[in-house]
Amino acid sequence: MALKVDSGDRLVTRPMLILFAVLVSLPFWIEAVGLYQYLGIEIVVWMIYALGFNLLLGYTGLPSFGHGAYFGVGAYAFGLIQLRVVESLWLGLIAGILAAMAAGAAVAGLISHRRGIYYALMTIACGQVFWFTSVKWRSVTGGEDGLLNVARPTIDLGILSVSLRDNTALYYLAVAMLGVTVIGLWRVVHSRFGKALQAIKQNEMRAGFVGYNVWLYKYLVFTLSAGIAGLAGSLFAMAQKSAYPDVMSLHSAGLVVMMTLIGGGFVSFWGPVVGTAVFFLARDLLGAFTETWLLWYGLMFMGIILFKPEGIVGAWQDLVRRRRSAGTAEGTGFLPRLRG
Amino acid sequence: MAHVEPLFVASHLHKRFGHQVVLEEINLAFRQGEVSGIMGPNGAGKTTCFNVLTGRYKPDRGQVRFGGEDITGLPPRTIARKGVSRSFQLINLFNDYTALENILVALPEVRNRGFNMTQSLSRDSAAMDKAAAILRQVGLAGKELEPAKMLSYGDRRALEIAVALAPEPRILFLDEPTSGMGTQATVRLAELLMDLKQRYTMVVIEHDMKFLFELADRISVIHWGQVIAEGSPAELRANKWVQASNLGKLA
Numbered sequence: 001m002a003l004k005v006d007s008g009d010r011l012v013t014r015p016m017l018i019l020f021a022v023l024v025s026l027p028f029w030i031e032a033v034g035l036y037q038y039l040g041i042e043i044v045v046w047m048i049y050a051l052g053f054n055l056l057l058g059y060t061g062l063p064s065f066g067h068g069a070y071f072g073v074g075a076y077a078f079g080l081i082q083l084r085v086v087e088s089l090w091l092g093l094i095a096g097i098l099a100a101m102a103a104g105a106a107v108a109g110l111i112s113h114r115r116g117i118y119y120a121l122m123t124i125a126c127g128q129v130f131w132f133t134s135v136k137w138r139s140v141t142g143g144e145d146g147l148l149n150v151a152r153p154t155i156d157l158g159i160l161s162v163s164l165r166d167n168t169a170l171y172y173l174a175v176a177m178l179g180v181t182v183i184g185l186w187r188v189v190h191s192r193f194g195k196a197l198q199a200i201k202q203n204e205m206r207a208g209f210v211g212y213n214v215w216l217y218k219y220l221v222f223t224l225s226a227g228i229a230g231l232a233g234s235l236f237a238m239a240q241k242s243a244y245p246d247v248m249s250l251h252s253a254g255l256v257v258m259m260t261l262i263g264g265g266f267v268s269f270w271g272p273v274v275g276t277a278v279f280f281l282a283r284d285l286l287g288a289f290t291e292t293w294l295l296w297y298g299l300m301f302m303g304i305i306l307f308k309p310e311g312i313v314g315a316w317q318d319l320v321r322r323r324r325s326a327g328t329a330e331g332t333g334f335l336p337r338l339r340g
Numbered sequence: 341m342a343h344v345e346p347l348f349v350a351s352h353l354h355k356r357f358g359h360q361v362v363l364e365e366i367n368l369a370f371r372q373g374e375v376s377g378i379m380g381p382n383g384a385g386k387t388t389c390f391n392v393l394t395g396r397y398k399p400d401r402g403q404v405r406f407g408g409e410d411i412t413g414l415p416p417r418t419i420a421r422k423g424v425s426r427s428f429q430l431i432n433l434f435n436d437y438t439a440l441e442n443i444l445v446a447l448p449e450v451r452n453r454g455f456n457m458t459q460s461l462s463r464d465s466a467a468m469d470k471a472a473a474i475l476r477q478v479g480l481a482g483k484e485l486e487p488a489k490m491l492s493y494g495d496r497r498a499l500e501i502a503v504a505l506a507p508e509p510r511i512l513f514l515d516e517p518t519s520g521m522g523t524q525a526t527v528r529l530a531e532l533l534m535d536l537k538q539r540y541t542m543v544v545i546e547h548d549m550k551f552l553f554e555l556a557d558r559i560s561v562i563h564w565g566q567v568i569a570e571g572s573p574a575e576l577r578a579n580k581w582v583q584a585s586n587l588g589k590l591a
Binding site for chain 1: 394415416417420421425426428432433434435436437441444445446448450451453454455456457458459460461462463503506507
């Protein structure tokens with residue numbers, strides 16, 4: 001039974017190229033449309049965070065409502081390396097990722113035997129432990145003030161070094177990291193591991209009865225997702241030149257859930273990317289007209305959950321499907337058309 | 341002649357939920373190459389018995405042995421990897437996956453490399469061919485790319501059995517495979533199971549007595565959480581306990 005190669009088999013796909021064309025060109029036109037360079041950094045950092053989060057929520061069906069903890073751990077680890085060890089970009093990023101993975105692994109060990117509402121509540125409880133620790137452990141975290149004056153270290157590539165003090169340079173570093181994240185995650189979700197995760201999402205019990213170690217898959221995917229949040233947190237610490245407890249709060253953790261769901265993380269790899277862009281554009285565009293922009297954004301969130309839980313990308317897919325009106329039923333499946 | 345232990349043996353099994361005793365002193369033996377039936381009224385403990393035998397519930401007492409090995413209390417995934425597979429009374433599929441994908445993810449060669457984070461499954465043509473062959477075996481040829489949730493009830497039942505066959509089991513437990521099916525679909529399923537009978541050791545819970553008496557080599561009757569009778573279909577028809585119960589009329 002021969003198969004056509006589908007986009008899941010490709011290293012780079014057309015939507016990736018479009019996304020990166022837009023992002024690479026963004027510094028040249030963002031100010032012309034009334035926005036500002038720093039917004040680009042925020043959007044890209046949160047895109048990384050949301051894509052990693054969606055590996056957990058959208059692909060494995062695991063609701064983590066305390067994911068801000070790992071974003072924050074990454075930010076603190078990056079900041080501590082810069083302030084107390086050495087100013088080094090790569091060491092800081094590696095420390096941010098590993099610290100978040102270690103925190104994620106510890107939590108995953110406690111919660112991976114749970115599912116549904118119990119899993120969600122455990123993620124909140126564990127997230128609050130990290131948030132509380134960040135507030136109270138003043139000697140390390142700086143308490144409520146957080147870590148201030150975190151350096152933006154120079155990218156040192158041997159023959160070439162690039163300063164990240166300028167927002168545009170930092171933006172391009174974030175875009176490069178997003179590129180690595182997108183290509184890596186695209187590979188993961190279309191790999192055998194990704195298919196097992198989706199099987200677990202659809203029917204955890206059945207997955208166990210055909211021999212999958214469901215606990216271990218849940219443990220690994222949580223740890224991986226936390227590591228990606230740590231990468232985003234490290235970039236965030238550079239962007240903000242600080243790390244502080246607020247990013248670990250329940251409120252902040254809720255934002256990534258909203259971005260992922262509004263974009264359509266349940267039905268598309270690209271849902272979190274769209275959702276993140278919509279969130280920040282809503283914040284800045286609606287925010288220009290009213291201080292209550294979050295109220296309107298919240299109403300939009302409610303509307304989408306009530307009437308189109310598949311999110312913006314889901315609505316787009318419906319539109320395209322209707323236009324094509326091929327009339328053939330398709331699953332979310334990973335297999336393309338068969339021939340032969 | 342040396343005593344040969346049956347392929348699957350349950351000895352002195354007890355299971356209770358709170359104060360409710362659900363299984364009491366259950367002793368069952370399923371021999372290699374045979375189809376064993378389990379019958380009994382609703383609430384007798386048949387499905388709980390299956391759940392204990394396949395690892396979903398741990399027994400409070402007793403032992404389960406498979407292929408001479410003690411598997412008591414092991415988790416379902418471990419028992420499954422040893423060659424025990426099952427279907428469910430309520431259909432349990434990967435609903436968003438196509439029929440072919442349902443089989444693919446259950447294949448041992450796919451499952452055993454499930455931690456591979458780089459290799460795509462859609463290029464594994466050997467696994468595709470094998471999955472397609474299993475679907476043909478259960479009469480689902482031509483429906484490979486239909487999502488499981490879009491299949492008819494009868495086809496979903498057949499797919500449920502196909503998913504149980506995919507891990508290449510040494511013993512197959514089927515929990516009420518005809519449940520909710522119409523006459524035509526039941527006939528089709530009966531043909532499928534008669535075909536599978538040539539190749540698999542099976543244990544079947546079934547309410548359709550005619551179906552079970554034609555299919556099974558040996559039948560155990562469970563009532564009030566106990567095995568009240570055992571034997572070949574002919575022996576059971578003559579059994580006074582079975583005759584005294586409603587089951588006797590059906591048998």
